[in-house]
Amino acid sequence: METILGGAGMAIRISNEDELFDLLRDLEDGKRLGPGDVIFDGWPKYEVIIRGEDFNGGVPTRIMPALLSFQRAIDEAYALSVYGESRRLSKEERRQTEIVVHLDKGSTKFEAPLWDALNNALTAAMKSMDGTQALIAILGVAAMVGGVWVVKLWLEARSRDKKIEFEANATKEETERFRIISELAKNNAQLAGAKAALEESNSQLIRKLDDRDSLVLGKDTEISGADGRAAVRKTPDDPVEVRLDGEYRILSVHSGAVKSGFKVSIENVETKEQLVIDIPDGTLTPTQLTSLQQGEWEKATLQMKINASKRGDRILKATLTHAGLGRSQP
Incomplete structure (x- = not known):
């Protein structure tokens, strides 16, 4: 890692994944950094290569829905990193996260240079999220892409x-x-949401491969379309990632102080369904924490955004990503 002069003063430059994981280890050891302390320099770049007769300098129409799914996943990962929630990106943000297709002999490459987008994410996250948790979410997204x-x-x-x-x-x-x-994703709701979105987009792409295609995974690894489809095939036992957004009341706080992470029991105002949700350290902004405290003390209705994993009708895990007093505006 190299310290350079950035827009907000001295910043740590990240130009490869070795430098990124060195920084993650520093954070794990207790070093306090925020989004304004880091700059991405020419890295990361998202890249997928597919080989096959139909990808010999072209893109078959069957793959287009999966390509759009990739784009949505990258956009969602960006939004979760910047804003702590899924939202529509601006025209300028979409331009920076856009996937570019390169047609080569015998293969097709899909890539998205994302360092400018992630630098914008770092700048925007300084205003919207807890410093260290926001930085971990953005570093995690960079590692995954x-x-x-x-x-x-x-x-x-x-x-x-x-x-x-x-x-x-x-x-x-x-x-x-x-x-x-x-x-890291287990304790960072924004990173968990981005990870789930990217994994689902990978699944959708692989399901569109036929037996003659192969997905290139580095210099020495490929997986055939047939094996790839079998690997991502859904079974009744596979957990499903869902959103449980809605109006809730807090029934009880299980343990811990608000700022150190804790669990709460909540009830859906409309359906009366009750569940226990995790609120990891740093998930909420100070304003959202205040809303949550008021919701508990005053028994007020809270508009909550919740990521959850389900198997059948059973909720395996639910994590709060946003909370605000009153009903959300359309």
């Missing part, structure tokens, strides 16, 4: 669950980095 090992190890896990033979050929370091991002 900049490292092909993320897709390799995710597919290896899916293949193992389906008893399909697929080796990710991942290094020990890549495996450790995948573990770090997965652990």
